[in-house]
Amino acid sequence: MNKKKSYSPALVSILIGVVLCGLVFGLLFLVRNTLKANDTGIVQMAQTIGRKIVDPYPINPDHIGAVLLSLLGAIMLVVGAALIISGIAKLFEAIAENERNMMSYVPGALMLLCGAVIAYGFAKALLLGVTRFSTEGMYVHLFIDAGILLIIAALLIGMGCSRLVRAQKYNRSVKIYGMPPADVNRSMGLKASNLISGIGIHTLLVIMSVVWLIPFVCIILQSFRVETAMPVGYVLPKTWGFGNYTGLLKTDFPKWYLNTFIMALVVAVLQTIIVLCMSYVLSRFRFKMRKPLMSFMLILGMFPGMLTMIILYRVLKDLGLTQANAVPGLILVYIASSGMGYYVSKGFFDTIPKSLDEAACMDGATKAQVLFRIILPLAKPIVIYTILTAFMAPWGDFVFARYISMNTSAGMNVAVGLNSWLSLDQINSHYTMFCAGGVVVAIPVTILFLCLQRYYVEGVTGGAVKG
Amino acid sequence: MASVKLTNVKKIYDKKVVAVHDFNLEIKDKEFVVFVGPSGCGKSTTLRMIAGLEDISEGTIEIDGEVVNDLQPKDRNIAMVFQNYALYPHMTVYDNIAFSLRLQKLPEDVIYNKVTNAAEILGITDYLMRKPRALSGGQRQRVAIGRAMVRDSKVFLMDEPLSNLDAKLRNQMRAEIILLRQKLDTTFVYVTHDQTEAMTLGDRIVIMKDGYIMQVGTPTQVFEMPENLFVAEFIGAPKMNIMRTNLRRNMNGNYCVTPFGSEIEVTGFKNEELKALNARDGEIILGVRPEHITLTENGGPNTIPVTLEVNEMMGSELHLHVYTEDGTRIIVRVPTVDLDPEKRCSLVSGKKLNITFTGKVMHFFDPKTERNILVKED
Numbered sequence: 001m002n003k004k005k006s007y008s009p010a011l012v013s014i015l016i017g018v019v020l021c022g023l024v025f026g027l028l029f030l031v032r033n034t035l036k037a038n039d040t041g042i043v044q045m046a047q048t049i050g051r052k053i054v055d056p057y058p059i060n061p062d063h064i065g066a067v068l069l070s071l072l073g074a075i076m077l078v079v080g081a082a083l084i085i086s087g088i089a090k091l092f093e094a095i096a097e098n099e100r101n102m103m104s105y106v107p108g109a110l111m112l113l114c115g116a117v118i119a120y121g122f123a124k125a126l127l128l129g130v131t132r133f134s135t136e137g138m139y140v141h142l143f144i145d146a147g148i149l150l151i152i153a154a155l156l157i158g159m160g161c162s163r164l165v166r167a168q169k170y171n172r173s174v175k176i177y178g179m180p181p182a183d184v185n186r187s188m189g190l191k192a193s194n195l196i197s198g199i200g201i202h203t204l205l206v207i208m209s210v211v212w213l214i215p216f217v218c219i220i221l222q223s224f225r226v227e228t229a230m231p232v233g234y235v236l237p238k239t240w241g242f243g244n245y246t247g248l249l250k251t252d253f254p255k256w257y258l259n260t261f262i263m264a265l266v267v268a269v270l271q272t273i274i275v276l277c278m279s280y281v282l283s284r285f286r287f288k289m290r291k292p293l294m295s296f297m298l299i300l301g302m303f304p305g306m307l308t309m310i311i312l313y314r315v316l317k318d319l320g321l322t323q324a325n326a327v328p329g330l331i332l333v334y335i336a337s338s339g340m341g342y343y344v345s346k347g348f349f350d351t352i353p354k355s356l357d358e359a360a361c362m363d364g365a366t367k368a369q370v371l372f373r374i375i376l377p378l379a380k381p382i383v384i385y386t387i388l389t390a391f392m393a394p395w396g397d398f399v400f401a402r403y404i405s406m407n408t409s410a411g412m413n414v415a416v417g418l419n420s421w422l423s424l425d426q427i428n429s430h431y432t433m434f435c436a437g438g439v440v441v442a443i444p445v446t447i448l449f450l451c452l453q454r455y456y457v458e459g460v461t462g463g464a465v466k467g
Numbered sequence: 468m469a470s471v472k473l474t475n476v477k478k479i480y481d482k483k484v485v486a487v488h489d490f491n492l493e494i495k496d497k498e499f500v501v502f503v504g505p506s507g508c509g510k511s512t513t514l515r516m517i518a519g520l521e522d523i524s525e526g527t528i529e530i531d532g533e534v535v536n537d538l539q540p541k542d543r544n545i546a547m548v549f550q551n552y553a554l555y556p557h558m559t560v561y562d563n564i565a566f567s568l569r570l571q572k573l574p575e576d577v578i579y580n581k582v583t584n585a586a587e588i589l590g591i592t593d594y595l596m597r598k599p600r601a602l603s604g605g606q607r608q609r610v611a612i613g614r615a616m617v618r619d620s621k622v623f624l625m626d627e628p629l630s631n632l633d634a635k636l637r638n639q640m641r642a643e644i645i646l647l648r649q650k651l652d653t654t655f656v657y658v659t660h661d662q663t664e665a666m667t668l669g670d671r672i673v674i675m676k677d678g679y680i681m682q683v684g685t686p687t688q689v690f691e692m693p694e695n696l697f698v699a700e701f702i703g704a705p706k707m708n709i710m711r712t713n714l715r716r717n718m719n720g721n722y723c724v725t726p727f728g729s730e731i732e733v734t735g736f737k738n739e740e741l742k743a744l745n746a747r748d749g750e751i752i753l754g755v756r757p758e759h760i761t762l763t764e765n766g767g768p769n770t771i772p773v774t775l776e777v778n779e780m781m782g783s784e785l786h787l788h789v790y791t792e793d794g795t796r797i798i799v800r801v802p803t804v805d806l807d808p809e810k811r812c813s814l815v816s817g818k819k820l821n822i823t824f825t826g827k828v829m830h831f832f833d834p835k836t837e838r839n840i841l842v843k844e845d
Contacts, residue, residue, distance in 0.1 A: 353551065353553065355549050355550075355551055355553040356553050356555060358518075358520050358540075358547075358549070358553065359547070359549060359553035359554075359555075359614075360555075360566070361519075361520065361539075361540045361541060362518060362520075362540050362541070362545065362546065362547045362615075363541075363566050363567035363570060363614070363618070364541040364567050364570045364571065364618075365541065365566075365570055366541070369570065373566075374555055377557045378555075378556060378557055
C-alpha cells in the first residue's frame, strides 16, 4: 500500500499530448503549404476519393449521394450522441459512488469512446453530404479535425499534469510520514476531474448558446438591410436602415398584429381564470368522480389537438366564425379545453396547507374569497406562469390560425400573415420586411419573459417546491 | 356566550372507520372544557365537527339551542386557533387579525380599534406591521389567538395550540391563556394531548380513548376518582403504579390488599365505601400514585422490598424507578426536602429499599372491566 507511485503513466500521457499537438500543427503547416502551392490539388484528390467511397453510383452523383450521406450522418450522429450521453451518465454514476474498482469505470468509458467515434465519423459524413465535397467544405473539415485533435491533446496534457501533481504529493507524504495523505489523493483527483468536466460543460454551453443565437442575430441583421428585399447569401447588410420597419405600417401587418394581440390578451385572461378555478376545485374539494375526472382529462390531453382540426373547422364555419371572423373563432378554440391544463397549478395548490383554508373559513370567508384572498396571493408564481403560457399559445400559433383564417388577410394572426410573405411570388419583395415583422413580434414576448422569468422558473418547478 | 350541546355525535370516515362513537356532552355557557387523550382518540375530530370543518355523520350539535349540523363554519360564529397557527403568510400581522373583520365589511376605524385593542392584550403591538415569518413561535401563537379574539364569537375553539412551542414558552402561554380566558369570559373548547394542560386549564376535562369518552369531570374528580384504569393512568405524572393483587378482609374485618407478599390495610373512607359495597374477596387491580408511596427505614409486614434502578433528580423531587422481586416496575416520587443530603447521595442504582403506602390513597379496579369499583355505574 505504501509503495511509491510511479510517475510514468502521467509522463506518457503528457508526452502523447505534446506529440499530438506537434503532429496537428505540423500537419496544418504542411497542408497550408500544399494548398499555397496547388490550391486545388489535395482537395480534388480528397473529393475523388470521397466520391469513390460513398457515392459509387453514376446517377447524379453530386445530389442523391450527398443527400443520402447527410441523412445517414444525421441519424448516426443522434445515435452517437445518445451513446455519449449514456456513457457520461454511467461515468458520473461511478464517480458519484466513489468506486475504487477501476473496472466499474470501463463500461462508461467504452460507451463514451464508441459514441465519440461514431459521432465523429458520421458528423464528417453529414458535413461531406451537406457541403457536397466542395473546396470550402474541405477547409471546414480540416479545421474541425485539427480542433478536435487539439482538444484531445489538451485533455491528455491536463490529465497528465494533474496525475503528476497527485503522484508527487503522494510520494512526498509517503516519504515524510510513511503513509499516504489522508484525503489529498481523492480531493486532488476530484479537483482535476471537476476542472475537466467544468471545461467540457462550459464549452458545450457556449457552443449551444452560439448555435441558438445565430438565427436571431441573422434575422435582426436582415431586418435592417435596405439595399434589396430579396433573400441573399450574406449576413451583414451592405446598407443599413429602418425602411423595413416603416414599410410594415403600409401593409396588413398592423391588422395582423392587433388580431394576435386581442386573441392573446383575451385568451390569457379567460384561460387563467378557468385554469385556476379548475385547479382550486380539484385541489380542495372532494366530490364523487373527482379522481376519474382527473385521469379522464389526463388521457384526453394525450391526444394531439390537431385531431380536432377538421371538425372544428366545420363547426366554426357553420357558426360563421372562420376567415374574416377568425379572431372570435380562434379565441373559442384556444380557451375551449383550457381547464384540462390544471396539473401544474393543482400541484402547487396542493402544497399550500389546508389549514389556511380552514382558518379563512372560520374567519367567515366563502370558498371564492378563500381562493382570491388566500390561495392566489400565495400562488403568485403559478398565476404568472399560467398567464404567460396562456398568452404565448395564441401568440405563436400557426396551424389552427392558418386553417381557420383560410387565406383571408383580415382574419390572420402575425404568424400566418408573415408566412404569406414567404410564398414564391412575394418572397423577393418582402423577405427583409418579414424579418422586421419577426423582430416586432418577438419584442413584447421578450419583454414579458425578461420581467417575469423568475416567476416562470418558480412556476415550472413549483409543483415540487413549497411556495 | 353560548352553550354547546353534542348529542349522540358520531364520525365515520369512508363508511368504515369510526373515529368518534356516540359522543354526548353538554358544555355550559362560559365554561372551559378540555378534550384530552392520546393521539388518534378523536378529540380533534370532535372539535372540528363543532367548528364545521368536518361533516357530522350522525347525531346533532347545538350551539345556543340551535342545531348547526348543516351550517357552514362561517355561519356558526365560532373562532378557532389551529395547532400550526395557520397564519396567512402573505399578510402582515395587522391584516391577519383584521381579515375576518374586513370580510364582515366593518369600517376601517372600527377594525383599527379592535385590532390594536387585541394586540395590546396579547402584547404584540410592536409586531403589527411584520409578516408572520418574521415572528417567533410564541408570537405567531399570539397572533393566531388575536385573530380568533377580535371576532367576539360565541365559542372559542383551540386545537392543541401549545404543542408547537418549546417547554418553557408553553408554560408561559398556558398561564396567559388562563388570563385571556378571564378577560374574554366566553365558552372555550380546548384540545390537547398533554394532561398537565388539561388539568391546569379546564373547568371540566373530557378524557377520550379510541373515539369513546372515558370520563367527564372536573380536574379534581378525574384525579381523585378516576372512573377506569385508563383515566387513572392517563392523568397524573409520573403515571399511577398498577399492581395486580388480591383484596380480602383481615381479622379485624377491615379490607386489606396483599401486593408482593406484604399486607396493607385499607383505611379511611375507602374502607368504609368498600364495606358499604360489601366487596367480595378476590383478584383486584390496585392503583397507587407515585407521590403516595413512601420509603421506610425498616422492613415489616406492610412494606414491599424493592431494588432501585434509576434515580431521576427533578429538582424539587426525586423520581425513583424501582422494581420488586418479581420484576414489576414501580415509580416512587419523593420530595427532596424529605431526604437529608446523606440519604439522597446513597440512592444509587442497585440499592435495596422498602416502600409502603397508606390505605387512604388506593384505587381499586375490576380486573375484567377495568372500572373503578368504588364509582357507581350510572
